[in-house]
Amino acid sequence: MAKHNAFYAQSGGVTAVINASACGVIEACRRHADRIGHVYAGHNGIIGALTEDLIDTNQESDEAIAALRHTPGGAFGSCRYKLKSIESHRAEYERLIEVFKAHDIRYFFYNGGGDSADTCLKVSQLSEKMGYPLTAIHVPKTVDNDLPITDNSPGFGSVAKYVATSTREAALDIESMCATSTKVFIFEVMGRHAGWIAAAGALAGESAEQAPHVIIFPEIAFDRAAVMARIDEAVKRHGFCVIVISEGAQYADGTFLADAGSTDAFGHKQLGGVAPTLAGMVKADLGYKYHWAVADYLQRAARHIASRTDVEQAYAVGKVAVELALDGQNAMMPAIKRVSEAPYEWQIEAAPLAQIANHEKFMPRDYISEDGLHISDAGRRYLSPLIQGEDFPPFENGLPKVAKLEKVRVARKLPDFTV
Structure with a gap:
């Protein structure tokens, strides 16, 4: 031949x-x-x-x-x-x-x-x-895990493991200082239209009672009043609140919280800093001391x-x-x-x-909790095997x-x- x-x-x-x-x-x-x-x-x-x-x-x-x-x-x-x-x-x-x-x-x-x-x-x-x-x-x-047909996309499992690990480590840091210092920590991760990476942050805890307390997905329209109420509740209950937010978080009309006003080489909206945007809301609405971090390239390079x-x-x-x-x-x-x-x-x-x-694959609604601010048991069952080993x-x-x-x-x- x-x-x-x-x-x-x-x-x-x-x-x-x-x-x-x-x-x-x-x-x-x-x-x-x-x-x-x-x-x-x-x-x-x-x-x-x-x-x-x-x-x-x-x-x-x-x-x-x-x-x-x-x-x-x-x-x-x-x-x-x-x-x-x-x-x-x-x-x-x-x-x-x-x-x-x-x-x-x-x-x-x-x-x-x-x-x-x-x-x-x-x-x-x-x-x-x-x-x-x-x-x-x-x-x-x-890393976005948004390819259809395939159960998951190579690259996602490692980002998920990095985000879950970093969320757990940061949560322990915030918890140890919350009595006299930072009350709210916001972790921004990748995900333009699909919230798979943000969802992976939930694996840092065994339930929504443990950090992260709030997860914000692109698939769920951002409701400022509801999010602020949940943050306030977490701080009053636990002394602190950890939030994982997707860069593609958006309002009900499809507007991104962090639209930078430009596009990349693929014609996608350039997104810029949803974490500081949310932090500004926390300061204005709740007055809590906060810190935020953007994983950016670190999450996809963490071999x-x-x-x-x-x-x-x-x-x-x-x-x-x-x-x-x-x-x-x-x-x-x-x-x-x-x-x-x-x-x-x-x-x-x-x-x-x-x-x-x-074609894009988004987070199924049944993988997200009923209130739209965390993952469901079905979501946890899907995600957990992908970070193993x-x-x-x-x-x-x-x-x-x-x-x-x-x-x-x-x-x-x-x-x-x-x-």
Whole structure:
């Protein structure tokens, strides 16, 4: 059987385990060296394909590729660059096919979230229209946990573990000082439209009686009076109140509490500081002393406290992506299916990209408490297995060791192309 090359790229905001998926893809390709020659990684995601800036991963040692499994960030560079419609930007898509032809690339692995799934689907459709034999597989990744069909998204479990751990640790700090100091602590986490990460903060306590006392989701319209009443009640009952709030918290009319007035490269509203916004309300309405924190990149980069479940799933979707491609399953995504909840068991199944691209998965209403300010028992049952297990990276001189790649570039064969 003829041997052809593969292309792998990372897209969107990175996670603590996206490189574990890269490891899964590359190691699986090496195990199938009779059918896959070189694995070329796009430098800075799909931009690397457009500009023919390719990294030859075959030049990396087995040890370096294995070390990706415990390295955070995006080892080959990621990007926020969304390909527009084929009709209006056909030149970009044709350029991709030209690059793939020039380097005999027949397998396309795109590691990202919802926008990346859309790109992968479009590349698959265009290659078919142009008569170029390309098998395109989307490798799921997103801390937001908002990809449909898959039970959960690789990257989420580790963020959930970090947020739950940080919430518990901060709560103990606040509790120890609340008699004479801070009464309210607000922890802002990621989640533009879906409140999965905020929900994970609830795992810090065994019930709503323990911190965090309030969780604010994008899926539940923000009611200032109700939230302030709950905060006041918690302070009077416990002496302090811990709040986890999603960056995408919004009013009933869809306006974000923290709309910064601009958009990012994907066309998403730029959100800026919902924690200080809520803190201002606490000061104005209740007069309590407060502190707030924004997890920001720390939550998605925290490989040192990654969930073992998450690492294993991230590696598995990368590995299975290659198997799907070699099996000729085009425009598909390896999805995680929960087989059993107690004990927790999962497996990987193929899901069609047409049912994933441009669709978001939100927190089910029955995962949220009746009053909308905490999680339900069903939500806890869903979340808990995803943070289980530890997979500590090796340490050296007191710090985590990370992969060191050579990143040898592939010689260009085509004229320059500007994005």
